[in-house]
Amino acid sequence: MKKITKKKKWVVAAIAVVVIGAVAANTAAKGNTVPTLPTVAVTRGDVETKVTASGIVESEEAKVYYAPLNAKVAHVSVEQGDSVKRGDVLLTYDTEDLEFTQREGALEASASENSYLSAMSESDKQEKIYNDSVATLEIVETSIDWQQDLIDDLKNYVTDEKNKKRLELIDQKYRLNRQQNGIAVNMQIQPDGKITDSMYSADYEVRNKIAEIDKKIEELDLNEELTEIEQQIVKEQEKLADMEEYKSELKADRDSAENSVLDAHKKKELEAIAEKAKISEEKAQAHLEEAKGGIVAEFNGIVTELNVYDGFVTDQSSKLMKVENSENVRVNISLSKYDLEKVAVGQKAEVVVAGNTYQGTVSKINHMAQANDSGTRLVTAQVHIDDADENIYLGIEGRVTIHAQKAEKVLTVPFSAVNTDQNGDFCYVIKDGVVERRAVTIGLTSENNMEVLEGLEEGEQIITDTSAGVAEGMEAQALPAASAETE
DSSP states (O other), X not given: OOOOOHHHHHHHHHHHHHHHHHHHHHHHHTTOOSOEEEEXXXXXXXXXXXXXXXXXXXXXXXXXXXXXXXXXXXXXXXXXXXXEOTTOEEEEEEOHXXXXXXXXXXXXXHHHHHHHHHHHHHHHHHHHHHXXXXXXXXXXXXXXXXXXXXXXXXXXXXXXXXXXXXXXXXHHHHHHHXXXXXXXXXXXXXXXXXXXXXXXXXHHHHHHHHHHHHHHHHTGGGOHHHHHHHHHHHHHHHHHHHHHHHHHHHHHHHHHHHHHSOOHXXXXXXXXXXXXXHHHHHHHHHHHHHHHHOEEOSSSEEEEEEOOOTTOEEOXXXXXXXXXXXXXXXXXXEEOHHHHTTOOTTOEEEEEETTEEEEEEEEEEEEEEEEOTTSOEEEEEEEEETTOOTTOOTTSEEEEEEEEXXXXXXXXXXXGGOEEETTEEEEEEEETTEEEEEEOEEEEEOSSEEEEEESOOTTOEEESOOTTTOOTTOBOEEEEHHHHHHO
């Protein structure tokens, strides 16, 4: 709030003394001993309390740009302190190395993907071979069992047939031997040892039959019928050998395929390798696209920090620059305890920055006081500039006038008409030619006037200066301000 300083009040008092002296001299010249004192009428009007302060203009929004990748800076388009517009390119990158990295990443991703697909295809192929081998091996093993049974049956048949025929021949030979023995006995018991031709012939015939049977027994293994079966047995044994060989091949295929089939863990490992290569390629592509776009201003603002230059190689996440919004700005001010009771969030203000006047709003009041260099406890507040434009400068002083409080159509008196002593505020009123002391309750104060809440009535004449020795109860004549001006 702007207050009437003591110096200004004394100037007003000095003027009043001159006026009173002139009036007194005029009164004395006329022989009148009642003094005429300058007064002003209590009127109705508007009183507005304003609080003035100054502070530094700063942005309410700042963007710190960090390097999104490791790359070489091609060109920095701004300097510290430059004003930029939303969409302006602040920095561009040299993309040659990034393009090479992207191509390299794409090739690695493609190779990893192809390797993964090839491994999966080969694994599937080997898995099919394994499954087919296992299934076929089961059939072949069953067939081998059947083939072995067939050979065994044929062998048993041959053996049985040979044994059967041999037994038949042996039985015939046994019978012939008995017949031969009978003939021999008969020949021995003939009287006079006379053996007939018929006996010789019978013996000879039996012997021949026995010889034929012996020959048949010897030739039994050369039986054509049985030899054909034995030849079939040989062929079946050859088939069995082929089956056994095929079985061995199937087992080799099964074991080889089983070792070549990827287990679940190996598949996940190869898939992860391919996915990692793909992510690396996508990351390289994203870095390239980001680098092609450069660093772009996100709002209208001012470059307040700059840490790069042409040819600078950035490290990812390193700080490049800082841009502060020049449309979303405020002035930070400090308020005394007297001003604090008048100021509230939402109050309007005028802000003068570099000779330009802007409209503002009290946006924040801190709830903690801090001591300044002289030890005075002050509370900081923020005044948002509502209509900031391109003429705003950050970091310079802004002068703020806050429209703190306002009372309309209230009783008002000049600041110089209110006196204060140990009993409080009061005014001197000239009523019916006599000076009265009136205790008053003061409301709002402006640069020149004060609001009177109690103690006075509209139209009453109050003395504007008491430096001439005004006292309650003395006689006096009122000299209204309008009359004084006329004179």
